[in-house]
Amino acid sequence: MKESDRSSFGSKFGVIVAMVGSAVGLGNIWRFPYLVGENGGAAFILVYLLFSVLISLPVFCAEFVIGRRGRASAVGAFRNLAPGTKWYLSGFTSILAVFLILSFYSVVGGWSIKYMVDSIQMKFSAAAAGTDFGASFSGFSTGIWEPLIYMFIFIIINAGVVIMGVEKGIERFSKWMMPVLFVLILVLVARSAFLPGAGVGYEYLFKPDFSKITTQTLMAALGQSFFSMSLGMGAIIIYGSYVKKSDNIASHSVITVGLDTLFALLAACAIMPAVFSFGVEPGQGPGLVFVTLPYIFSNMPLGSLVAFLFFLSLLLAAISSAISLVEVMASFLIEEMHCSRRLAVFISILSQVVFGTLCSLSLRPGSPLTIGGMSIFDLFDKISSDYVLTIGALLIVLFVGWKMKKADYMDEMTSGGTIHLPKWIAETIYWLLKVVAPLAILTILIFS
Numbered sequence: 001m002k003e004s005d006r007s008s009f010g011s012k013f014g015v016i017v018a019m020v021g022s023a024v025g026l027g028n029i030w031r032f033p034y035l036v037g038e039n040g041g042a043a044f045i046l047v048y049l050l051f052s053v054l055i056s057l058p059v060f061c062a063e064f065v066i067g068r069r070g071r072a073s074a075v076g077a078f079r080n081l082a083p084g085t086k087w088y089l090s091g092f093t094s095i096l097a098v099f100l101i102l103s104f105y106s107v108v109g110g111w112s113i114k115y116m117v118d119s120i121q122m123k124f125s126a127a128a129a130g131t132d133f134g135a136s137f138s139g140f141s142t143g144i145w146e147p148l149i150y151m152f153i154f155i156i157i158n159a160g161v162v163i164m165g166v167e168k169g170i171e172r173f174s175k176w177m178m179p180v181l182f183v184l185i186l187v188l189v190a191r192s193a194f195l196p197g198a199g200v201g202y203e204y205l206f207k208p209d210f211s212k213i214t215t216q217t218l219m220a221a222l223g224q225s226f227f228s229m230s231l232g233m234g235a236i237i238i239y240g241s242y243v244k245k246s247d248n249i250a251s252h253s254v255i256t257v258g259l260d261t262l263f264a265l266l267a268a269c270a271i272m273p274a275v276f277s278f279g280v281e282p283g284q285g286p287g288l289v290f291v292t293l294p295y296i297f298s299n300m301p302l303g304s305l306v307a308f309l310f311f312l313s314l315l316l317a318a319i320s321s322a323i324s325l326v327e328v329m330a331s332f333l334i335e336e337m338h339c340s341r342r343l344a345v346f347i348s349i350l351s352q353v354v355f356g357t358l359c360s361l362s363l364r365p366g367s368p369l370t371i372g373g374m375s376i377f378d379l380f381d382k383i384s385s386d387y388v389l390t391i392g393a394l395l396i397v398l399f400v401g402w403k404m405k406k407a408d409y410m411d412e413m414t415s416g417g418t419i420h421l422p423k424w425i426a427e428t429i430y431w432l433l434k435v436v437a438p439l440a441i442l443t444i445l446i447f448s
């Protein structure tokens with residue numbers, strides 16, 4: 001397709017809002033803090049930061065380059081750039097990833113709606129300060145109908161947005177809600193800092209104990225870095241395909257990766273002091289944030305209002321991320337299978353409902369929905385990031401580093417020579433994605 005045939009983002013700001021909207025979501029607020037808690041704190045965070053700069057940033061640029069040059073979504077972009085080869089098959093790992101991620105993402109999206117409704121009902125007000133929020137979370141999340149109904153609501157909102165093609169509207173929303181979310185997290189960070197015993201939480205966050213690093217930790221950190229930045233499955237390829245030739249790939253990538261990392265670190269700084277102050281178990285897994293935040297809300301002035309605004313902005317952040325997931329599935333079905341947009345979204349809803357339901361029900365105690373002792377929820381959550389995104393990212397860097405011509409890469413990074421990107425930056429990113437990233441990813445995949 002020629003540039004004129006494909007709709008583009010109106011402005012640089014629009015591109016950044018969309019990419020940050022895709023990146024910042026439940027991954028930052030829900031998944032990152034719970035992984036930090038499961039993997040021993042500071043050491044995990046350090047590894048995460050290292051991977052984000054040395055591996056995820058180059059992967060981000062690589063996806064961007066493929067998307068803008070290939071001018072199509074994953075499968076089609078590979079076909080356009082390497083006609084007659086089998087590279088397009090690597091686009092299929094994206095479909096597997098979307099399918100796994102959307103299932104548990106819808107469940108957790110539903111949890112956010114439930115907590116938003118609870119905050120309207122003043123369940124996190126000062127009067128609720130004595131509540132055992134751990135018990136109320138597990139009572140809710142291991143139930144049958146309640147979590148399912150909230151999950152359906154999340155799926156319907158999400159699909160509605162995609163069907164009506166009002167992503168533009170959502171961008172307009174995200175433009176305001178992202179800063180709101182940001183400010184609210186800062187408020188929570190500040191409140192947490194003054195909780196009795198917060199110091200233990202900071203020690204946990206900033207004093208690394210390297211004996212806690214195992215290959216599993218490395219893998220979790222790498223997978224989370226990809227997950228959080230929406231990498232490894234073609235989401236950024238799609239967004240890249242809508243970006244104008246004159247936009248600066250390197251600076252868009254740095255801004256998105258940087259903001260995403262900031263949101264994740266701040267979320268951890270809000271949660272961990274409270275975890276230790278209220279005696280919550282840090283390694284309890286996916287419930288961590290939903291158990292801890294109510295303790296903070298119920299111990300601050302205007303807690304219900306802050307809680308409502310927080311869960312509302314979290315929901316919008318989750319929707320703007322889920323849109324990009326549905327979009328990957330939908331563009332595949334539209335471009336490759338020649339489905340209509342409606343049918344494509346319908347298929348996505350169907351898979352979300354069926355597999356989301358399995359994920360949600362697998363959290364019930366004694367549920368038979370386990371594989372090798374792990375609930376389907378945990379399994380989808382772990383496998384998607386740790387393996388599928390990781391393999392997807394590996395194929396992407398191998399493609400740009402070894403299959404594409406370096407001159408083509410340079411042409412994209414400098415927008416055909418019109419952008420004065422310092423040469424050493426383009427070169428450094430190139431060598432990171434050609435050599436460092438593939439070696440690191442392969443090593444981690446092999447040793448775990």
Ligand code: TRP
Nearest residue numbers: 023025026027227228230235321
């Ligand atoms: N990055 C999002 C989050 O942190 C989730 C997400 C959206 C995603 N699109 C993606 C993850 C594509 C992997 C690939 O919540």
